[in-house]
Amino acid sequence: MAVLSLAGPIVVAGAGSIGCYVGGRLQAAGAEVHFVGRARVLDALRAQGLRITDLDGGDLRLAPASLRLHDAPPAGAGLVLLCVKSGATADAARQLPAGSLVLSLQNGISNAAAAAAAAPQLTVLPGMVPFNVAELAPGHVHRGTQGRIAAQDHPALRAWLPVFEAAGLPLALHADLRAVQWGKLLLNLNNPVNALSGQPLRAQLLDRDHRRVLAALQDEALAALRAAGITPAPMTPLPPPRLPGVLRLPNWLFTRVAARMLRIDAKARSSMADDLALGRRTEIDALCGEVVRLARANGVDAPLNERIARLVETDSRPRSGAALRAELGI
Numbered sequence: 001m002a003v004l005s006l007a008g009p010i011v012v013a014g015a016g017s018i019g020c021y022v023g024g025r026l027q028a029a030g031a032e033v034h035f036v037g038r039a040r041v042l043d044a045l046r047a048q049g050l051r052i053t054d055l056d057g058g059d060l061r062l063a064p065a066s067l068r069l070h071d072a073p074p075a076g077a078g079l080v081l082l083c084v085k086s087g088a089t090a091d092a093a094r095q096l097p098a099g100s101l102v103l104s105l106q107n108g109i110s111n112a113a114a115a116a117a118a119a120p121q122l123t124v125l126p127g128m129v130p131f132n133v134a135e136l137a138p139g140h141v142h143r144g145t146q147g148r149i150a151a152q153d154h155p156a157l158r159a160w161l162p163v164f165e166a167a168g169l170p171l172a173l174h175a176d177l178r179a180v181q182w183g184k185l186l187l188n189l190n191n192p193v194n195a196l197s198g199q200p201l202r203a204q205l206l207d208r209d210h211r212r213v214l215a216a217l218q219d220e221a222l223a224a225l226r227a228a229g230i231t232p233a234p235m236t237p238l239p240p241p242r243l244p245g246v247l248r249l250p251n252w253l254f255t256r257v258a259a260r261m262l263r264i265d266a267k268a269r270s271s272m273a274d275d276l277a278l279g280r281r282t283e284i285d286a287l288c289g290e291v292v293r294l295a296r297a298n299g300v301d302a303p304l305n306e307r308i309a310r311l312v313e314t315d316s317r318p319r320s321g322a323a324l325r326a327e328l329g330i
Contacts, residue, residue, distance in 0.1 A: 008078030009034055010163075011100075013092050015041050015069075017133040017271060018105055019083035021141045022149075022169060024052045027067075028060045029167035034068040034077070042069045044138030053136075054143035055265040073097065079160055081105055082115060082124075085275075086286035090118035101156050103127045105149070107188055107271070108286030109181050112152075126177045127151040128184050130235060132201065132268045144201065144268025147235075152177045182225060183233035186240055188287050189217040192308045195272040195282070198318025202264040208251055209321025213308070215244035216330045220302040221291045227298035236261055276316045284312045304328055 012023035015037030027033040035045065045067050052060040073080070073096050080102045084092045089106065093115035096102065102124045104112040112126035130147025149164070151157060153173040164171050174180055190205075193214050197204040204210050222241060225232055232240045237260060246257055255262065275282045288305040295302040307328050319327065 008076045009068075011073055011077040011080045012036060013073055013080055013082050013096065013102075014084030014088070015045070016083060016085075017135045017141050017274070018129055019081060020045075020050055021052055021133045021143060022081060022083070022105060022129075024050045024060065024062055024141070025167040025169055026163065027062060028052070029163070031163055031167070032068075034070055034074055036070045036073050039071075040138075042071070045069055048139035051140040052142075053140070055145070055263075055268075058143075077101075079103065079157075082111070085281065086111055086114075086283045087281055089114045093119040093122060093124070096122055098122070101125075101154075103151055103157065105129050106286075107185075107191075107283050109178070109185060109290050111286070123154070123156065125152040125154050125157060126181060128177065128180050130184060132264070132270070134267060134269050134271075135274060136267060142267050144265045146263065148172050150174055150177060150180045179231060179233040180235075182230055183235045183240060185287060185290060186218050186221055186232055186243065187235050189221060189291070189305075190214045191270040191272040191287060192282075192284055192312050193217070193324070194270040195276050195312060196308070196316060196319050196324055197321070198273075199269075200266055201268040201270060202262060202266060205262060205264070206251060206255070207321040208248075208254070209325050211247040211254070211321075213321065213324050213328060213330060215247040216304050216328070217288070217291075217308065218244045218247070220295065220305055223300050224291055224295035224298060224302060227300050228294055272312070276312070282312055284309045304330065 009032035011034045012019040013036050015035040023033045049064040050062040075097050080100045082102050082104045086108050089111045098121035100122050102122050105127045112124045116124040128150040131143050132145045133141050133143050136142045150172045193210050194204050272282050288309040291305045292302045
């Protein structure tokens, strides 16, 4: 297969679930991709290679010898995909070569700005990954939901559109990504609920009490967004203000109204659940913490987002939906 290249290779800075999925798809389509990650991930890739599966039946395998693996970012990247956890953003940005074009494929709102502040010599663009990717086993990542990657429009990024298209990862470019990021964050408020449920995503969403917790978190976020004058973009067929009401419906009706939301295979789970299982620091501050900060900056409160963030950080044992509601006072 011919190698697709522009100004240089693609570097995945943060070869976790998202980084391995996106980077692996790009390499399978012919792009030169270099993966930078933690020793645990790199050791698995060296031993077993990379397997990429999805809910549509796709199954790609990249042999260990085909993977370019690094402990630190190599020089000469044409495009860097920043996929590290939010807490590592500034440190990762400072390690990137000056002048790099960087696309942040991270959760939350502020990572691109944090990277740009830490390394002003970079061109950093915010991006948004709508689909869920879970690590099923060392060296095996699985996409469990659908969606199209969104990114901030920029002339330098437009040149990469054919590369992503060839990999089956078409980019949707936006003049202003903030509304899209907030629309995704509303859905990502399910991450702590899922992590505290101890269940796969689909099973957790079929529990009405867990959905009621998510609805209450979204209510607070929507109130903060209204106070800030921000209109979040819809990430589902439903407008964001209608999401909490639908989540509170009884199961017999929810499964009909939200059938598309439930197009999740049984293997999907939140990245926060993976982080807790591995004893890693979570991205709770980039999700619920963003809601709390926006609320405070605009004269409203978000106590439930504060409380669930505290639970994730201090007492992450699995809970039933009813127990979690009672603990949060919902």
